[in-house]
Amino acid sequence: MLEEIAIENLGVIETARVPLSEGLTVITGETGAGKTMVLTGLGLLMGGKADAGSVRPGASGAVVEGRVRVGDRPDVARRVDEAGGEVDDDGTVVVLRTLAAGGRSRAHLGGRGVPQAVLAEIADELVTVHGQADQLRLRTPAKQRDALDAFAGQEHLANLRDYRASWSERAGLQAEIDDLTARTAERAREAELLRLGLAEVERVDPQPGEDAELTALVGRLGNAEALRLAAQQAHDAVSGDDVETEGSAVAAVEQARRALEQAAGDDPALAAHATRLAEAGYLLADVATELASYVEDLQADPAGLETAHARLAELGGLTRSYGETIDDVLQWASDAGLRLLDLDDGGERLESMRQRTAELDARLAEDAAGLTRGRAAAAEALGASVTEELAGLAMRGARLVVQVEPAPEPGPWGADQVTFLLEPHPGAPARPLGKGASGGELSRVMLAVEVALATARVDAADAAGPGARGEGPAPLPTFVFDEVDAGVGGRAAVEVGRRLAMLAGRTQVVVVTHLAQVAAFADAHLVVTKSRPDDADRDGEGTTVTGVREVTDDDRVRELARMLSGQDESATARQHALELLESSDVGR
Template identity: 80%
Template sequence: MLEEIAIENLGVIETARVPLADGLTVITGETGAGKTMVLTGLGLLMGGKADAGAVRPGASRAAVEGRVRVTGREDVAARVDEAGGEVDDDGTVVVLRTVAAGGRSRAHLGGRGVPQGVLADIADELVTVHGQADQLRLRTPAKQRDALDTFAGARHRATIEEYRAAWAERAGLLAEIDDLTTRAAERAREAELLRLGLAEIERVDPQPGEDAELTALVARLGNAEGLRVAAQEAHDTVAGDDVETDGTAVAAVERARRALEAVASDDPALGEHATRLAEAGYLLADVAGELASYVDGLQADPAGLETAHSRLAELGALTRTYGETIDDVLRWASDAGLRLLDLDDGGERLESMRRRTAELDDVLAAAGERVSEGRRAAADALAAAVTDELAGLAMAGARLVVRVEPAAEPGPSGLDQVTFLLEPHPGAPARPLGKGASGGELSRVMLAVEVALATARVEDEPGDGALLPTFVFDEVDAGVGGRAAVEVGRRLAALARRTQVVVVTHLAQVAAFGDAHLVVTKSQGAAGTEVDDTGADGADGTDVEDGVPAVTVTGVREVTGDARVRELARMLSGQEESATARQHAVELLESSIVGR
């Protein structure tokens, strides 16, 4: 439930705080005062598209903040927590949306910045908007089908979801089957190339790291003499047999060790150095021994060198085709083996998918028939509910007809084509909705459909209203007047007894039924003039006098008592101080109380 909305610098509104009642809140005001901006602000809070053009002229940004009660809505509270936001101790969440004049938009939920889409996800659970744009959409067959499904209830919609899941799985399988069958020759060629490559690798039988080992062996065998000379020279330098000169490294280290040991008793520090020299001597002796073994073992091996070159050539043929190194080649072979298994398994997998597709055909046929049955049953109930509403909206004799007929071919939403038709009076032919009706009649038909849908959802979700959305009606009473307008108000008030309802209206007959009445007001602008109600002077809600824009300051105030009577009188006659109009307003308020 929405508790309040605070707006700053949005369109013609400089600053406004909009408190919303638990039941029916009506919003009224003169044309051009900014009523639409209140709903624009609500749309921003609910994740709607941001428009930099809606920022008040001269302001750097627009901001809309709302407080939403989520008590009893664990699903919504969990979504807030998942987004990193917090639900306050009183069960409310603060939602903030800002729009910079440069166009950038930011959204915050429970004190945490979130993507716009998060607000839109939560809005789907919290708010349902019924406006003139929704009426236009309801003329399309797809939207009429969706409306019927909504009216049919939660169990029916669960059946539709079962059907859609089966349809999506079947569509995916058909795409795979098509791919397997149309690419059969291509898959066969790919499998043959993989087999040839694997056969070649199996014949050569490369070992991990073998190419690197052979490269090192070739380098050693190809420069055997140079290696022998270098190793021999190193050995002689470290520990040669030249006794006369005694210039080897081992001898030099030994002399240094003995010299230090001779005086170690006088200074222990020199004794430590003597120990380290002894360790160095052992290491040099080990190196000398290994060098001697290396020289003894190093021999020219032309045959071995030729064999190594030949093996490297074989491995090189593989690395030129399947990877830069032998390890790459072995990885290719592993992947190729798995891919070959997949390709060879195509026939069995194809048969398995065809069996599953046949099973899904049966599932779709059964689920589709249940969906059709639900729609046919709901069609009669929806037609009756809307027809009853029309009788109360000064269209007695008019009848809504909801046809459910087999579609040309099954689709992701079922087997049916749904059409709404209007029979304006007994004996008249039923025509598709939107044809053959005046604007006022069409508005009343659309409103009757919307109220029937909203009422059906209330009845479909029993409880104290905590799990129901807030219903917002944006001037859906356009083209309605007189007794029909009173009935509109009565029906909205009845709906508001189960859940929160917000209505923007021009009709006093509707406004009189509100539990709370908010008036959007405007004051004079900078140039000392009010904005023309028609908005003709300035597309952004400004007058222009001598080239100076007159920015309107708009606010929202709640009216009660005599102030409310004056507002209703203004709506009735344009003369809020007219005694006759005021008397009529009082009568409306009194009759609305009785009519509830």
């Protein structure tokens, strides 16, 4: 439950502390005093969208801080821990939201900064808000269907989640099937081009590195005479053939070695140089032998050169189409083979997906039928519950009919369309909400629906048995009602207060109201007041200051009198206020 909210520089509120107790807490105040800002602050704490325009004029930013009790909600406490926050020893956690005038917003949970979405996630478990905007939304068929699903209970909602999961899978498969089907011709053309390319590569049968080897061979065969002359000259210079022996490299090295060996007796250091010269002589002799062999083997081969050129041209056809080198071509062929397998497998995959789609269609039809049965049963119960509430709201004889009919086509919500119809009195035709009902009637119908939904959730929690800690009923959210009693008055207003008080006997309820008949049932009564600072000029310049205070005893009587007549000192209004408090069944 919510324990308190502290607000600074939000709208007309400069600073305010809003204590929230168990049971029914009502918030009242004159129009424009700032009741909306209290709910705006609550919305910020619960992860709502931040609007820089709500920062108090002249302030650098707004701050909203709240304390929430989560000791009876281990699931929420665990989520706080996962987010890095801390739950205090008394089972409460501090939630903080700051909003800079420039528009930047920050959220903190249990002393740790968190994304705004984390607050919204936790708020879904802790608070349920019913406001005038929710009433307007209930006029739409989609929201009416959502309301009926919520009334149907957790088992129905679980079935709906399963249905939506199957629907999502089916939609994904259908998108793939449509894509594959639309691209059948394109895939066929791609496969044919791959087959032609692979056939060409297979015919040529290139070998790794073959293009580089052939390029070298062409270079050698095309310049055979120049290569032979260079090799012969090098051989002659090294070995001394056809020249004077003393002019050969081998002879010169040998002569130097002998000279060093003769002198090595006088200086051993020369022996090492003699050894190295001997090694050089052996190396020169090997080179001479290899050059002689190279000259002998190197012959002009016009036929071989032509063959090499032809093979290079054949390989060039592949490299122009599939890669810069033959190694690139071979890699392309490997990848193309895998891609062709994938393309050829498309038909089998398409058939497999179609089979899975048929299975999902059968499951969806079965699940949709189950949802329809659940909605039909819930529709009858919801209609009866709201009709009973309407009788207590001065609409005796009015009846809510919740109509469940087949939708034009199934969707992610199932195969039904839901319509709320109001029969204002016996014998009158039932018409969709918002058509034919007066503003006051519509407000009472919407309030009856809201109370029925909230009461159903409380009943479901009681039926679920003990909570997670094994003590008392399963935990419930805090219900916040924002002027859902608009357009209601007289005896109906008293019944509104009575029903909200009954609901508050089982969970925390916070109500923003303008009706004294509702406020009289409160366990705690908070008043939002506004005033002008002393330095405000007479022309209206200056900033309005808003505060929140709890009223009891005579102060509460005075506030109820103001709500009844606009005159808090009127004796008649005060007497009426006392009568309301005395006749109410709960807090005074």
